[in-house]
Each structure stands twice: as structure tokens, then as C-alpha cells.
Amino acid sequence: MAVSVREDRTGGPVDHFLALLQDRLPLWLSILHDLSHRIGKGCVSDNLLPVARSGIDYYIEVQGAALPAFTSPNVTVRFRQAIRDNGLGPHAETAPLAAYLAAEQRLGRIRSDVDPEASARLLIAGCFHRAYIEMLVGADTSPTREASAVEIVRELRLEPVTTAVA
Numbered sequence: 001m002a003v004s005v006r007e008d009r010t011g012g013p014v015d016h017f018l019a020l021l022q023d024r025l026p027l028w029l030s031i032l033h034d035l036s037h038r039i040g041k042g043c044v045s046d047n048l049l050p051v052a053r054s055g056i057d058y059y060i061e062v063q064g065a066a067l068p069a070f071t072s073p074n075v076t077v078r079f080r081q082a083i084r085d086n087g088l089g090p091h092a093e094t095a096p097l098a099a100y101l102a103a104e105q106r107l108g109r110i111r112s113d114v115d116p117e118a119s120a121r122l123l124i125a126g127c128f129h130r131a132y133i134e135m136l137v138g139a140d141t142s143p144t145r146e147a148s149a150v151e152i153v154r155e156l157r158l159e160p161v162t163t164a165v166a
Contacts, residue, residue: 036100052126052150057145058131059130063131
């Protein structure tokens with residue numbers, strides 16, 4: 001993938017970003033795919049917390065390198081094509097998470113009115129946003145990463161509401 005989007009010079013921001021992606025993306029995707037081993041086990045929210053924590057960490061690591069890499073429209077277009085050619089678009093992140101949520105939903109551990117795909121996108125978007133805010137204005141201007149991960153998962157409101165028997 002690096003060869004297909006590189007500019008004529010080596011060692012620039014695109015090379016740095018691609019090297020970082022090649023290093024960090026496999027771990028991030030493995031964390032998402034590992035959710036399949038948690039289906040029906042533990043608490044759904046507890047299973048998602050490490051994902052949210054890892055997502056925040058992942059995006060903090062790669063976003064800073066991404067911004068300078070996309071200063072050229074030509075590089076952006078080539079990068080998009082390389083992502084498509086390698087099957088690494090947003091679906092690579094949301095698919096394993098949505099599959100986990102759908103499986104938990106079939107077991108009745110997630111509310112029946114939840115859209116697993118939309119919820120997967122929202123969890124990832126929450127991680128991305130938290131990382132972006134930290135990168136833009138600093139870590140001390142928002143809740144801690146841990147608190148943010150808890151908020152992201154909690155506010156998805158996935159688990160069925162239990163009613164107390166009187």
C-alpha cells in the first residue's frame with residue numbers, strides 16, 4: 001500500500017503515516033475481531049470498554065500523523081484508492097464490532113431496537129472524536145481517556161432495560 005500512495009520523495013509525512021498505520025492498524029483490528037470470542041460471555045458493556053479504550057489510544061496515535069499526510073489533494077486521492085484496493089476502509093473497523101453486537105442481540109443481551117451497524121459506527125466515532133479533541137486542545141481539557149471510554153460505551157445504551165418486579 002505504501003508504494004501506491006507515496007509522493008516522489010521518501011521519508012515525508014505520507015511515509016510516516018503509512019508506517020504508523022502498518023504498525024498500529026493490525027493490533028486495532030485484532031482487538032475488534034477478538035470480540036467474537038466474547039459473545040455471550042461477561043457483560044456486554046464490560047466487553048466493549050477495552051475496545052473503546054484501545055480505539056481512543058489508536059486514534060490518538062494515528063491522527064497526528066494523518067493530518068500532515070493529507071495536505072495534497074493528489075495524495076489524498078491516491079490514499080483513498082489504496083485503502084479501497086486493500087479493503088481497509090471504515091467497514092474494516094465497523095464490521096467486526098457490528099457482528100459482535102448483532103450476535104449479542106440475537107442472544108437477548110442487547111436491546112432488540114438497537115442497530116448494530118449504527119452502534120458500531122457511533123462507538124468508533126466517539127473514540128475518534130475523543131482522540132481528536134485531545135490532539136487539538138490537549139488531554140487536560142476533557143475527561144480522562146478512561147472516563148471517556150466509559151461514557152462512550154454507557155451512552156450507547158445497548159443493554160436491555162430491566163424492570164423491577166413489585
